[in-house]
Amino acid sequence: MLDDRKLQVLRAIVSDYVSSQEPVGSKALVERHNLGVSPATVRNDMAVLEDEGYITQPHTSAGRIPTDKGYRLFIDRLAGVKPLSPAERRAISTFLSGALDLDDVVGRTVRLLAQVTRQVAIVQYPVLSTASVRHVELVSLGGDRVLVIMISSTGKVDQRPVEVPGITEDELAQLRGILNAALAGTSLADAAAALGTLDDQLPPPLSAAGTQVSSALLEILGTSTSTRVVVGGVPNLTRFGAEFETTVKPVLEALEEQVVLLKLLGEAATPGDVTVRVGHENPYRELQTTSLVASAYGSDGDIWASLGVVGPTRMDYPSTMASVRAVARYVGRFLAEG
Amino acid sequence: MLDDRKLQVLRAIVSDYVSSQEPVGSKALVERHNLGVSPATVRNDMAVLEDEGYITQPHTSAGRIPTDKGYRLFIDRLAGVKPLSPAERRAISTFLSGALDLDDVVGRTVRLLAQVTRQVAIVQYPVLSTASVRHVELVSLGGDRVLVIMISSTGKVDQRPVEVPGITEDELAQLRGILNAALAGTSLADAAAALGTLDDQLPPPLSAAGTQVSSALLEILGTSTSTRVVVGGVPNLTRFGAEFETTVKPVLEALEEQVVLLKLLGEAATPGDVTVRVGHENPYRELQTTSLVASAYGSDGDIWASLGVVGPTRMDYPSTMASVRAVARYVGRFLAEG
DNA sequence: ACTGGCACTCGACCTAGAGGAGTGCCAGTC
DNA sequence: GACTGGCACTCCTCTAGGTCGAGTGCCAGT
Numbered sequence: 001m002l003d004d005r006k007l008q009v010l011r012a013i014v015s016d017y018v019s020s021q022e023p024v025g026s027k028a029l030v031e032r033h034n035l036g037v038s039p040a041t042v043r044n045d046m047a048v049l050e051d052e053g054y055i056t057q058p059h060t061s062a063g064r065i066p067t068d069k070g071y072r073l074f075i076d077r078l079a080g081v082k083p084l085s086p087a088e089r090r091a092i093s094t095f096l097s098g099a100l101d102l103d104d105v106v107g108r109t110v111r112l113l114a115q116v117t118r119q120v121a122i123v124q125y126p127v128l129s130t131a132s133v134r135h136v137e138l139v140s141l142g143g144d145r146v147l148v149i150m151i152s153s154t155g156k157v158d159q160r161p162v163e164v165p166g167i168t169e170d171e172l173a174q175l176r177g178i179l180n181a182a183l184a185g186t187s188l189a190d191a192a193a194a195l196g197t198l199d200d201q202l203p204p205p206l207s208a209a210g211t212q213v214s215s216a217l218l219e220i221l222g223t224s225t226s227t228r229v230v231v232g233g234v235p236n237l238t239r240f241g242a243e244f245e246t247t248v249k250p251v252l253e254a255l256e257e258q259v260v261l262l263k264l265l266g267e268a269a270t271p272g273d274v275t276v277r278v279g280h281e282n283p284y285r286e287l288q289t290t291s292l293v294a295s296a297y298g299s300d301g302d303i304w305a306s307l308g309v310v311g312p313t314r315m316d317y318p319s320t321m322a323s324v325r326a327v328a329r330y331v332g333r334f335l336a337e338g
Numbered sequence: 339m340l341d342d343r344k345l346q347v348l349r350a351i352v353s354d355y356v357s358s359q360e361p362v363g364s365k366a367l368v369e370r371h372n373l374g375v376s377p378a379t380v381r382n383d384m385a386v387l388e389d390e391g392y393i394t395q396p397h398t399s400a401g402r403i404p405t406d407k408g409y410r411l412f413i414d415r416l417a418g419v420k421p422l423s424p425a426e427r428r429a430i431s432t433f434l435s436g437a438l439d440l441d442d443v444v445g446r447t448v449r450l451l452a453q454v455t456r457q458v459a460i461v462q463y464p465v466l467s468t469a470s471v472r473h474v475e476l477v478s479l480g481g482d483r484v485l486v487i488m489i490s491s492t493g494k495v496d497q498r499p500v501e502v503p504g505i506t507e508d509e510l511a512q513l514r515g516i517l518n519a520a521l522a523g524t525s526l527a528d529a530a531a532a533l534g535t536l537d538d539q540l541p542p543p544l545s546a547a548g549t550q551v552s553s554a555l556l557e558i559l560g561t562s563t564s565t566r567v568v569v570g571g572v573p574n575l576t577r578f579g580a581e582f583e584t585t586v587k588p589v590l591e592a593l594e595e596q597v598v599l600l601k602l603l604g605e606a607a608t609p610g611d612v613t614v615r616v617g618h619e620n621p622y623r624e625l626q627t628t629s630l631v632a633s634a635y636g637s638d639g640d641i642w643a644s645l646g647v648v649g650p651t652r653m654d655y656p657s658t659m660a661s662v663r664a665v666a667r668y669v670g671r672f673l674a675e676g
Numbered sequence: 677a678c679t680g681g682c683a684c685t686c687g688a689c690c691t692a693g694a695g696g697a698g699t700g701c702c703a704g705t706c
Numbered sequence: 707g708a709c710t711g712g713c714a715c716t717c718c719t720c721t722a723g724g725t726c727g728a729g730t731g732c733c734a735g736t
Contacts, residue, residue, distance in 0.1 A: 151485060
């Protein structure tokens with residue numbers, strides 16, 4: 001159905017359109033890519049490609065532009081992996097050195113990704129299903145207030161204040177000891193269960209406080225599995241001022257919805273493999289005029305989280321995919337070591 | 339020089355232009371605001387206002403639009419305080435109830451501010467110059483790594499990992515005790531000094547570890563005085579799609595520059611008093627086509643930090659200023675209560 | 677000091693026409 | 707049968723000209 005040359009024509013249309021943002025005609029095509037055939041032949045091929053739904057005409061006597069389906073075919077079968085430039089390689093491999101803590105790693109990653117792809121970047125905080133509780137700390141805030149702090153093996157620190165009327169420092173220390181004995185080293189998933197059985201075993205003077213602290217810890221455990229997301233490179237959207245309605249506006253709106261972003265990224269499953277959602281393939285209506293390029297990151301098949309970029313469907317997929325993959329790999333490796 | 343009626347004319351021009359975004363002419367003015375004089379008279383007044391630089395014409399034979407100087411006069415002398423709507427009052431006074439921790443308070447505040455002003459909101463994390471160290475915690479991360487955690491009286495928790503070869507749990511506990519004895523309760527400013535004198539007093543086995551931990555704490559102290567900002571309501575920019583170059587683009591660019599934002603907000607000094615920077619009054623070139631409405635928040639003259647909104651110079655100053663002031667006051671009060 | 681009247685300016689909007697890029701189709705060639 | 711050159715056609719883009727009307731500045735009159 002689609003012979004080699006037709007595919008080549010499609011590839012040429014995509015690549016020309018991506019760089020010029022203008023419908024591309026048969027004549028320009030044969031001139032810029034030496035296809036070895038006449039414009040008339042290309043026109044015939046284009047007619048077939050249009051019949052099949054890979055390209056379309058904005059109006060009767062204009063050139064062709066790729067449809068979402070066309071981009072999809074391009075990505076699946078035509079896009080060679082574009083090697084990263086040495087500068088990009090260098091940027092990626094030095095960007096994380098000297099990172100201080102998890103916040104810093106995520107922050108640097110999002111800036112890096114935005115910089116190399118020149119798109120809006122999204123990075124999800126890592127959730128390690130095999131992460132464990134490193135330590136629980138209770139700190140008196142004066143009065144009846146106590147700050148409950150949980151440190152996980154990924155280095156993430158969460159806290160919640162609770163009201164615990166009339167507890168003494170000694171009791172606090174005692175409770176701290178019990179909690180750490182029960183929780184330290186358990187996985188986040190098991191920790192919730194461990195907390196449940198703990199309540200009964202507390203000596204009476206501690207039981208009221210224990211209940212308060214337990215529920216705070218449960219909240220913390222809950223929020224550390226449904227994780228946050230960080231966004232960067234928003235000013236890159238200004239490049240697409242002309243496509244305000246189709247690109248700038250939907251992306252800005254989607255970015256404010258953490259839930260949407262999380263779901264989007266959540267579907268980018270296997271690390272090392274880059275997932276692309278082109279236009280209408282996207283489950284979220286506002287983003288159906290844009291594309292998402294995402295990848296999970298982690299190490300040894302252990303998925304931690306996802307990262308990616310959002311941009312107009314008209315984007316340079318080979319480069320973007322290469323960059324996203326490289327950054328995902330690098331961050332995964334970095335976190336595995338650190 | 340400018341009699342009462344001329345001021346009234348200016349006020350009418352500002353308010354009409356803000357709502358219509360179109361140059362306003364003499365006839366429309368007398369019709370919409372019953373000025374009691376003829377269009378010709380208004381024209382004479384407008385000629386004077388233009389001579390003085392308060393208004394300008396986009397082109398000959400068009401209506402007038404306010405200049406930055408005109409807005410400034412409007413704000414200083416003409417803008418009555420627009421009372422908040424009951425709905426806004428309610429939104430403001432309920433938005434923070436149930437806030438969990440400092441992050442949550444700041445997050446809710448920025449969303450609230452964006453919602454009521456329908457502009458892009460910026461909230462600086464509170465820095466309390468009189469804040470003190472509540473507690474220092476050292477947690478072994480396994481191997482030679484130790485996590486240094488500092489909790490301040492505002493409820494802010496910061497952490498840094500450090501390398502401390504071959505330290506035992508006992509030594510860690512000892513060091514923790516010494517640190518808390520020396521630091522707990524001291525102001526953040528004094529804490530740095532206290533750390534300096536501490537190093538000498540440590541028993542030899544702890545001195546190496548002490549140095550590492552001290553420098554981590556100093557870093558933490560450094561970053562908690564130069565604080566972060568949080569941004570929200572960016573999708574509100576889509577309302578100004580027509581003014582892409584003058585509003586959307588500069589704001590997006592400025593938002594990515596934390597430093598710029600901090601400096602901007604830092605100049606909004608006294609709490610309760612709203613600072614407005616109109617267009618060219620703004621020290622940052624990119625933002626000279628936009629206005630900033632900001633206020634410090636805190637309690638009892640104790641400034642904690644600032645918050646505000648950025649939008650086009652053509653904005654509804656009375657409402658925006660009222661909202662910013664109300665939110666700043668409310669957040670200040672909320673934080674003071676704990 | 678204000679007003680009505682008037683000539684004038686100039687952008688917004690419409691229309692018409694030229695130019696041109698690009699197409700589809702068809703008859704002809706290898 | 708696949709490719710090509712040629713040709714008529716479409717329809718966007720750009721320009722030029724013309725009308726319309728909101729708005730102005732100025733001046734003479736009250």
